[in-house]
Amino acid sequence: MMIKINMAADIVTTPILAEAIIETGSLLNISQAHFDPIHGEVVAEIPSDQLVKIRDALVSRGAEVVVLNTPIHRDEEECVECGACISVCPVKVFSFADDWSIEADSDKCIQCGTCLKMCPHNALALGQ
Amino acid sequence: MVKKSIHEINGRIRDGSVNVVTAEEMVDIVGELGAEGAAKEVDVVTTGTFGAMCSSGVWLNFGHSEPPIRIGKLWLNDVEAYSGVAAVDAYIGATQQSQSKGIEYGGAHVIEDLIRGNSIDLHGTSPGTDCYPRKVIDTTINIYDLNQAIMLNPRNSYQKYNAATNSTNHTLHTYMGSLLPHHGNVTYSGAGVLSPMHNDPNYETIGTGTRIFLGGTQGYIVGEGTQHSPAAGFGTLMLKGDLKNMSSEYIRAATFEGYGTSLYVGMGIPIPILNEDLAKATAITDDDIVTNLLDYGIPSRDRPVLRTVTYGELRSGSIDINGKEVPTSPMSSFKKSRQIANELKDWIKAGEFFVSMPVERLPTTTPCNAMKQSNVDLLVVDIMSSDVTTIHEDAGFHDAAKIIMEKQFNHLPVVDSGNHLVGIVTAWDISKAVAKDEHDLVKDIMTRKVVTTSPDEAVDISAFKLDSNNVSALPVIDSNKHVVGIVTSDDISKLLARRH
Numbered sequence: 001m002m003i004k005i006n007m008a009a010d011i012v013t014t015p016i017l018a019e020a021i022i023e024t025g026s027l028l029n030i031s032q033a034h035f036d037p038i039h040g041e042v043v044a045e046i047p048s049d050q051l052v053k054i055r056d057a058l059v060s061r062g063a064e065v066v067v068l069n070t071p072i073h074r075d076e077e078e079c080v081e082c083g084a085c086i087s088v089c090p091v092k093v094f095s096f097a098d099d100w101s102i103e104a105d106s107d108k109c110i111q112c113g114t115c116l117k118m119c120p121h122n123a124l125a126l127g128q
Numbered sequence: 129m130v131k132k133s134i135h136e137i138n139g140r141i142r143d144g145s146v147n148v149v150t151a152e153e154m155v156d157i158v159g160e161l162g163a164e165g166a167a168k169e170v171d172v173v174t175t176g177t178f179g180a181m182c183s184s185g186v187w188l189n190f191g192h193s194e195p196p197i198r199i200g201k202l203w204l205n206d207v208e209a210y211s212g213v214a215a216v217d218a219y220i221g222a223t224q225q226s227q228s229k230g231i232e233y234g235g236a237h238v239i240e241d242l243i244r245g246n247s248i249d250l251h252g253t254s255p256g257t258d259c260y261p262r263k264v265i266d267t268t269i270n271i272y273d274l275n276q277a278i279m280l281n282p283r284n285s286y287q288k289y290n291a292a293t294n295s296t297n298h299t300l301h302t303y304m305g306s307l308l309p310h311h312g313n314v315t316y317s318g319a320g321v322l323s324p325m326h327n328d329p330n331y332e333t334i335g336t337g338t339r340i341f342l343g344g345t346q347g348y349i350v351g352e353g354t355q356h357s358p359a360a361g362f363g364t365l366m367l368k369g370d371l372k373n374m375s376s377e378y379i380r381a382a383t384f385e386g387y388g389t390s391l392y393v394g395m396g397i398p399i400p401i402l403n404e405d406l407a408k409a410t411a412i413t414d415d416d417i418v419t420n421l422l423d424y425g426i427p428s429r430d431r432p433v434l435r436t437v438t439y440g441e442l443r444s445g446s447i448d449i450n451g452k453e454v455p456t457s458p459m460s461s462f463k464k465s466r467q468i469a470n471e472l473k474d475w476i477k478a479g480e481f482f483v484s485m486p487v488e489r490l491p492t493t494t495p496c497n498a499m500k501q502s503n504v505d506l507l508v509v510d511i512m513s514s515d516v517t518t519i520h521e522d523a524g525f526h527d528a529a530k531i532i533m534e535k536q537f538n539h540l541p542v543v544d545s546g547n548h549l550v551g552i553v554t555a556w557d558i559s560k561a562v563a564k565d566e567h568d569l570v571k572d573i574m575t576r577k578v579v580t581t582s583p584d585e586a587v588d589i590s591a592f593k594l595d596s597n598n599v600s601a602l603p604v605i606d607s608n609k610h611v612v613g614i615v616t617s618d619d620i621s622k623l624l625a626r627r628h
Contacts, residue, residue, distance in 0.1 A: 080178065080380055080392060080461045084305050086445075087313035087457035096445075100463040118306045120180065120382035120390070120459070 001048045002031075002068040002111060003055070007040035011062045017042065020057035026050040031091075031110035043068065043111055071109035071126070074102070078123035085115040085124065130167035130404050137171045137400050138482045148172045148476045150469040151327045151399075151410055158411035167407035172476055172483055175324040176341070176396035176468030179317050179460025180382055182303065183283035183354065184391040185221040186239055186371050189275040190250070192216055197262035199252035203227070204238045211252065215260055219280075222381075222391035234389025236381035239279075242271045243343075243376045277371035279343060279379075283353035285395055287325040287363040288419050291316040291437055291456075293449065296425035297577060298597075301386025305459055307424055311449045314421065314456045319465035320414040320439035324397040325363050327410045333399055334365070335486025341396035341472045342367055344375030346481065349397075351488070357496035365490075367395065378468065392460075396468040398476060400483040415440035421449070427589050429498060508590055509583035511623055512604045512613035518543045521550055521571035528570050529558045539601040541611045542574045548609040552578045552601075580605050581615055591620050 007016065012035060021028055032043040046054055055065045072093060081102045085094045091108045094115070116124045140146035147170050149157060154173045158166040192215065202211040202218050206227050209220040222236040241248060252265040271277055293314045294300045294307035301307075304315045320326075328334050338349040347369025356364045371379075378394030401407050417439040422431040437447055443462075446453045475481035518541045519528050528540055532555050542551035551574030561573045581590045581602040590602055594617050604613035 081463045082179070082392075082461040083458045084315065085457070087315065087455040088306050088308060100461075100466065114306070117301075117385040118457075120305070120384055120392070121380060122383065 001051065002043060002045055002071065002109070003051070004066045004068055004111075005040075005042040005044065005058055006064040006066070007042075008062065009038050012040040014061075016058060016061040016063055019061060020054060023057050024050065024053045026054050028054065032112055045110070068111055068127075071106045071111055072104065072115065073125045073127075074104055075123045075125070078121045079119075080121055080123075082120070084118050084120060088114045088118045090114070130164055130407075132167075132171070132400075132402050134400055134402070134483060134485050137402075140171055141476055141479055141482055144477075144479060146171045146476060148174060148398075148473045150466070150473055151175045151322050151412075152466065152469065154407075154410045155321065155413055158407060163404040163408040163411070166411070167401050167404040170401050170407065172473075173327060173399045173401060173406075173410040174396055174469045174472040174476070175319075175327050175399065176322050176394070176465040176470075176472065177285060177319040177324055177460060178378065178392060178394040178464035178468060179319070180303065180384075180390040181281055181284045181393040182223050182390045184239075184279070184281040184393055185219050185235065186242070187276065187278045187280055188218050188220060190216045190218075190269065190273075191275050193262060193265050193267075195262045196260045197252060197254045197265050198257060198260035199265065200254045202250070202252045204248050204250055205233065205241070206249070206251075207233070207235050207238050209235070209238075223388055225389055231383050231388045234381070234383070236389045236391035239371070239391060240376055240379060240381040242277060243371060243374050243379055245270055245272070271372055274372075279347070279367070279369045279371045279374065280350070281353070281365075281367045281393065283355055283364045284367045284393060285324055285353075285365045285397075286318065287329075287358075287361055288323065288417055288439075289317040289362075290419055291421045291442055292424045293421060293434065293454070294425045295423045300424055301384065302424055303384055303387050303390065304424065305457065306385060311452065311454055314442070314447055314449070314454050315459050316419070316439075316442045316456060317459045318417075318419075318439070319460060319462060320417055320443060321412065322462070322465045322469050323417070324395065325365070326412055326417055328397075328399050328406065329361075329409060329412075330405075331358070331363070331486075331490040331492065332406060333402070333483075333485060334397060335489040337484060337487040338397065339482070339484045340367065340398070341394070341468055341475075341481075342369035342374070343371070343394060344378040344471075345369055345373035347395070349486070352490050352494060355496050356491065356494045358490070358492045358494060360496075362496070363490065378464070394464060394468050396465075396472045398472055398481070398483050400485075413440065414438060414443055421447075427592070428586075506587045506623070507583065508581050508585045508587060508604055508613075508615055511587060511619045512583065512615045513619065514613045516541065516603075516611060516614045518547075518549075518611050519553065519570055520545070521569075521574070523570045524568055525553070525558055525561050525570055525573055526568075528553050529562075532558065537614075537616075539603075539614060539616065541578075541603040541614065542570055543611065547611075549578060549580065549603055549605050549611050550574075551576045552603060554601075578603060582606070583612060587615075587620065587623065590615050594620065 353364030
């Protein structure tokens, strides 16, 4: 499952991710990270059964943890099934079925949003 | 030699005995029966395509107001339409964008809204004349209020189109979609095996007056499209059809991030199989259609061709570029193209659509020349400063500060031991390093992602690069990544000041 970890400016320079990994022994796979002077945001994949452990370890260090349980959403009315989204997705969420329909494996989605910008018909959205 | 007439085929459509197949199905039929056998068996082959057709628009007639107005400027949902024709006629183009919403909403969206029967706000202005005294008109209309809504695509259904990729170190936003850095992806357009014009490459049955499928209704080919370039396999068509009978299933507005709006248009052409040559032509496969893979990272009319590629390769999901497997994305929908070819097939089989011969064939030798430019454009080499000092990446930042101070410029290109450009240091980078007191080498404080130019690049492109990347200088490098000069925003400002 995917989680988003938000860190305020006061903890952004401390190694809370590393501490949480060592403490819980959980493998946290970072798929996106954005840092600027005022905050940090990390999107990571974790084993579902370790959510509580990891969340507690991070929250106790001042981070905010949000479960991203609503990955990419495709509006089938808007989508013309061109396939523009296929080549820009870093984790291959989209593919063509045998009849050239679009298939989306949402479980793979790391919510980077690249496909949203690629879609000419505004048919893709995150967090709906 | 098989020989059939349009009259004969239309007779079969009328009595229900016509044999119609799609261009995709025709491949196997010709494979099995041969061209002669297939020509005897099959009467019509249907094609289809559904993709972005920027060169699209609709002629609208609103009827006269009371008191009347000769509209000079017109906006529909805040999108400007061209109304410099008579009093209440206008042409709304697909790529015109909303004055308030930008590329989120454009002419293409107005067209889709019209088809859907949605209300459109109309605002028109006029200087006022004795016969047309009104100066301003504001009203709300929908498609049913219009006398005519005639789609006219000046350039539609490219015979084939180039595939696109990007060699630069940043994402490009183009009419071919997002192109990821370092050849991260390839995009292409066109329906390959179903591509209408590729199934009749000699334009035997495609020409002025040919009846076609357009946007879900019957339309017609007006003639050659603009930029028609048949010798290169890039023929185009001008099309017309009644928007009032079209469906949003086949006409869809689109927005390309960082580029603008466009219209996805569904069209299909029936190819009457009059002889075995036509049967053979309609058996074309994706592997037979070859196009060029262009580097859109070069912002020039003459983009370099990286390699040729077939539609078969493109549709396989990935292609090889310099030994790397690169994923491909179509920008047009093959599923919809197939749907169009099948719908056209159903119309013909049901006796609702009759095939026609063109009253005039498309030209086969039209040249497609570049624009004549009477003013000579300045190149980077004409304005760059050749007096540029570089610094080695292992030098201390105090040395960099000293050079910047002595030479009195703000940008210092950084090179490696082979003299290749690897970064750039500005006076601002040095100030930051001093303030933080953290680093002592140039390579620790330099910007590694440098936007560069070359001596033979047009100054306009350099100005665009400075603006779009929000930087104030571009190192000028040769093909070996050696620094041969630098162009700054000051150089371009001075140039503009001289021009005015």
